[in-house]
Amino acid sequence: MLISYKYRAYPDATAEARLNTALDTCRWLYNKLLEECTTAREAWIAPTIRGMQARIVTLKEENPFLKDVYSKVLQMVNYTLWSNIRALSQTKKRGRTIGKLRFKSASRYRTLNYNQSGFKIDREHSRIIFSKIGTVPFKMHRPYSGEVKGVLITRSGDRWYVIIQAERGASESKREGRSVGIDVGLNAFAVDSDGAVIENPRFYEHSRDRFRKLQQSIARKQRFSKNWKKTKRKLEEAYEHITNQKNDFLHKLSRQYVDTYATICVEDLNIKYLKENGKSRGLRRSILSASWGRFFSYLSYKAESAGTNFIQINPGIRRRCAQTAEVL
Incomplete structure (x- = not known):
């Protein structure tokens, strides 16, 4: 089972500027992929998650600023988009009236997803080194356990948080008790x-x-x-x-x-x-x-x-x- 541990993060001015730039870049990519999916559907062409994943490669050549964000983070933007598309489709199948996915404004895109790679956790000094961002200290108010599968860094107002996702095995059921x-x-x-x-x-x-x-x-x-x-x-x-x-x-x-x-x-x-x-x-x-x-x-x-x-x-x-x- 996957357990999430949320900690308050304290990036310095340089790291915070890079984080904000990365969030804006990921927001641009999300909106671009959504726009191309919408255009393809209007032309009766069925877009696919793999097709959009390949499209990220060509977009990076056309827009060099995308290379300033770690590649896995860009891939997770596409994953997030298709998760939203699937959720909307499931809602429609249940008979509910739905609209279209909306483009993300600056205030509505707040999370960078470092899934499986692109980060290094220094538990001794309570800090995480993110690729293309730098070192971000955090307050480890409680220890985490299990095999780390990913780290998310998210902005909430003026505050930053890191969410460490760790996989742990389920405990054996209690045989006796109330x-x-x-x-x-x-x-x-x-x-x-x-x-x-x-x-x-x-x-x-x-x-x-x-x-x-x-x-x-x-x-x-x-x-x-x-x-x-x-x-x-x-x-x-x-x-x-x-x-x-x-x-x-x-x-x-x-x-x-x-x-x-x-x-x-x-x-x-x-x-x-x-x-x-x-x-x-x-x-x-x-x-x-x-x-x-x-x-x-x-x-x-x-x-x-x-x-x-x-x-x-x-x-x-x-x-x-x-x-x-x-x-x-």
């Missing part, structure tokens, strides 16, 4: 079969007024002016703070359950259906803010690495069991 069932909700985030009630922290609801004021302030300012950019950065930082709060809560709660129980059971909820078919906008927003899917995801991969049994039960089976129990 079991627990967890039922998620909105009034209480979770209620388990041992009677514990986990309050819903409602991070977004508590900060909604601040978001609204910042959004109104942005709307009143001239687009792309210094004050507009400054206020927009404040809004991004506010959203990042909420995301960090939510992730911290979900990580700690999922870790607590995985360390305490040998078997964890949850309902296999169709969260996307609940969000799309909520009776009101407020209900849909509350379901989105609760992040049940992320909680289940954290439980799943933590359980796999710890040898805990993680079981998702079909809600229909649970209802039938409850009805049978009432009859008996």
Whole structure:
């Protein structure tokens, strides 16, 4: 299984300038490949991922600035594009109305993917040497384990992060231990079969007024002016703070359950259906803010690495069991 470890990075001015240039170059390549895919489809020619991969080679000859970015990173741009195309195709097959893939703006392309090569990790000095970028120090607040398969470096506002992806084997299942069932909700985030009630922290609801004021302030300012950019950065930082709060809560709660129980059971909820078919906008927003899917995801991969049994039960089976129990 592949585990991701996220660390805060601190590139110097030179490395940061190279990172920003590389991001802009990758964004240009993404948009160029998307444009050529769209043109080919309009001409009734089916583009392929291999064809676009070969196209990168000719684009590098036509545009020498592409050579300033490590070749594997450029290849992963094409992989990202086709991952988005496949995801859009799967959404269409499920009967949903879809549009077209959008071109990436400067603020929407934030990650360089060094997959398998192009980097060297110096664990002793907590730094990574990236090809065509240089040395980037990072704060290793917790050790990583396993065979490193790749490193991503991403920008979030004015901050940089490195994500080390390492492959680890799953632990053997625990043969004995306590079991627990967890039922998620909105009034209480979770209620388990041992009677514990986990309050819903409602991070977004508590900060909604601040978001609204910042959004109104942005709307009143001239687009792309210094004050507009400054206020927009404040809004991004506010959203990042909420995301960090939510992730911290979900990580700690999922870790607590995985360390305490040998078997964890949850309902296999169709969260996307609940969000799309909520009776009101407020209900849909509350379901989105609760992040049940992320909680289940954290439980799943933590359980796999710890040898805990993680079981998702079909809600229909649970209802039938409850009805049978009432009859008996």
